[in-house]
Structure formats: structure tokens, C-alpha cells
Amino acid sequence: MADQTLDAKGLNCPLPILKAKKTLKTMSAGATLEILATDPGSVADFQAFCRTTGNELVEHSVEDKVYRFLIRRT
Numbered sequence: 001m002a003d004q005t006l007d008a009k010g011l012n013c014p015l016p017i018l019k020a021k022k023t024l025k026t027m028s029a030g031a032t033l034e035i036l037a038t039d040p041g042s043v044a045d046f047q048a049f050c051r052t053t054g055n056e057l058v059e060h061s062v063e064d065k066v067y068r069f070l071i072r073r074t
Contacts, residue, residue, distance in 0.1 A: 002032045002033060002034035002070060003027065003031040003032050003033065004023065004027065004031070004032075004033050004034070005033075005034045005035075005036065006019055006020055006023050006033060006034070006035045006036070007036050008020070008035055008036060008037045008038075008039075008042075009036055009037060009038045009066060010038055011037065011038075011039065012039050012041075013039055013041050013042070013045055014045070016035060016037045016039060016042050016045070016046075017042075017045050017046070017049050020033065020035050020046070020049070020069075020071065021049070021053075024053075024055065024071065024073050027073045028073070029073055029074060030072065030073065030074075031072070031073050032058065032070055032071065032072050032073075033070070033071050033072075033073065034068065034069070034070050035068070035069040035070075035071065036066055036067070036068055037066070037067045037069070038065060038066060038067065039067070040067070042067050042069070043060065043062075043067060046060065046069045046071070047060075050071060054074050055071050055072065055073055055074050056071065056072040056074060057069065057070075057071055058070040058071065058072050
């Protein structure tokens with residue numbers, strides 16, 4: 001279970017990334033953020049975001065066109 005959830009459904013790139021970045025800044029190291037998005041491009045975006053920021057993409061999945069990401073803040 002995530003420490004915090006960000007609902008970014010209906011938002012297109014780059015808004016889900018920007019909102020996640022802002023939210024992660026307020027969280028402690030080791031805390032997890034669940035992001036829900038509907039933009040298909042968010043898969044590649046969050047993979048690249050985690051590679052460049054050093055945060056850990058713990059998992060991602062898709063169900064009913066909703067993309068779910070779980071990111072651990074480092």
C-alpha cells in the first residue's frame with residue numbers, strides 16, 4: 001500500500017510528471033507514491049523520470065485504461 005496517492009487521470013504529458021515531482025518533494029525518503037494516469041505516454045514518461053531522478057519505479061500496471069505507478073522516493 002502506498003503512503004500517498006496522486007490522481008492524474010485525464011491529464012496529459014507533462015502534467016502527471018510535474019504533479020508527481022511536486023508531490024515527491026514533500027515526501028520522506030523511502031515513502032511510496034501511487035500515481036493513477038490515463039495518458040498512454042505516461043509509461044515511458046515515468047520510466048524516464050525515475051531513471052533521471054534516481055527514484056525507484058517499484059511497479060506499474062494497467063487496468064481498464066488506467067495506468068498505475070508505484071514510485072519509492074530515494
